[in-house]
Amino acid sequence: MPLLFPRLARPDARVALRVGDETLRYDELARAAGGHAAWLRARGVSPGERVGVWAEGDLPTLVALVGNALAGVASVPLNPKLGERELAHVLDDSTPALVLATDPAALPPRLSGALPIMRREDAPIVRREDAPPPREVDDAPLLVLYTSGTTGAPKGAVLSARSVAANLDALAEAWRWGADDELVHALPLFHVHGLVLGVFGTLRVGAGLTHVPRFEPPRFADALRQATMCFAVPTMYHRLADAAEESSEVREALRRPRLLVSGSAALPEREHRRIEALTGRGVHERYGLTETLILCGVRADEGPRPGEVGAPLAGVELQLVDETGAVVDEPDQIGEVWARGPSVFSGYLGRPEATAAAFAADGWFRTGDLATRSRDGRVRIVGRKSTDLIKSGGFKIGAGEIESVLLEHPGVAEVAVLGVPDEDLGERIVAFVVPRGAPPAPEALIDLVAKALAAHKRPREIHFIDALPRNAMGKVQKAKLRPQG
Secondary structure (H helix, E strand, O other), X not given: OOEOOHHHHOOXXXXXXXXXXXXXXXXXXXXXXXXXHHHHHHOOOOOOOEEEEEOOOOHHHHHHHHHHHHHOOEXXXXXXXXXXXXXXXXXXXXXXXXEEEOOHHHOOHHHOOOEEOOOHHHOOOOOOOOOOOOOEOOOOEEEEEEOOOOOOOOOEEEEEHHHHHHHHHHHHHHHOOOOOOEEEEOOOOOOHHHHHHHHHHHHHHOOEEEEOOOOOHHHHHHHHOOOOEEEEOHHHHHHHHHHHHHOHHHHHHHOOOOEEEEOOOOOOHHHHHHHHHHHOOOOEEEEEEOOOEEEEEOOOXXXXXXXXXXXXXXXXXXXXXXXXXXXXXXXXXXXXXXXXXXXXXXXXXXOHHHHHHHEOHHHOEEEEEEEEEOOOOOEEEEEEHHHHEEEEOOEEEEHHXXXXXXXXXXXXXXXXXXXXXXXXXXXXXXXXXXXXXXXXOHHHHHHHHHHHOOHHHOOOEEEEOOOOOEOOOOOEOHHHHOOOO
């Protein structure tokens, strides 16, 4: 499709966006977003400039993000949960021409100059001859999304309209995602899953989106009653399964969508089984990064594959590479995921050295993720190269597969596995466990892994903790779990 959002160029009365009790039809969204684009132009904001958006989960914020896209400016979504230092870094790094917010008075002092997003009722009814041209699929920046900062200060990944459109088209084909679908999600609007897939994906295929600003199982279940698709993260599916076991209404609502999609982290096999038992259908997983968008996905026309993220999407090239740079050809052998294709980002904003370091020869992006590949090409993610490749007793072990087994125990709520230096083994396997209720016996957890996997993959130590340390994006910071001294 030559236009980024074709249905906005020929808008009709189909409801495009719902947030709470508010809705916008496609014709209303076209006027509101077109008015926003004209408002930016009147303030001297030119195509190619960056505009920050305080990414609250409300309808005005959605309109501003779509209006920015139509105006040809690159949105910099700002996570409302960022700390002062993190926020200052993102603003200093991205230098937005403006920062917009639904309620600027409620923002941190660092954003005292933010401007209010134009209210829907103030949006002019833009005449066709005055409306900004529909956004074409071009190579100009569409978004600057900041990485989670697990390996240093967050970096701004620049995503073009062409990379976003290519990825959404591949997902639409894999998931049979079209104009008749109704998507529900309660995901934040400052990263790929909620914004690129949830909002821009819906508008690209011409479907409808219900965004639930705050995830609560009963409220989310109400929205699911009219849904054909659901996007959520593992924690949400766990809480939905808990609620569905207690409530027939939640259970029936969870059965409504034709496709349940999970991402951003691995969904434990225990949750796969619970949801399938409750709903009669499984959960489809997918895998990607901010820099690459979605690389792999389990297709709608194949059954869910617990523990796997499917095969590469159309247009995506993927290979596994060992520490010497050689391609891993053997099935079920661990290698780092390298990827290339039209969805890969343009580079890190203002960081040419970091961009160059992220790519190998011939345009392969080094993801830093470890995976194995089955004989039929399906990918299984086993962890991060920086924290999840454990070398113990001469073996290379992925932390992710040990974590998956430990999560099968009913007494384990969360877990993080890592390798710590050991004079005898090189690294010994240590598990940090957040218990569900009373902590189980450490020996029971060690034996569970030893029986499910090879004996050399068993943890040598189990530590029970109250919570896993996480950054502002919710990702576990394993470095903070390493024993001191």
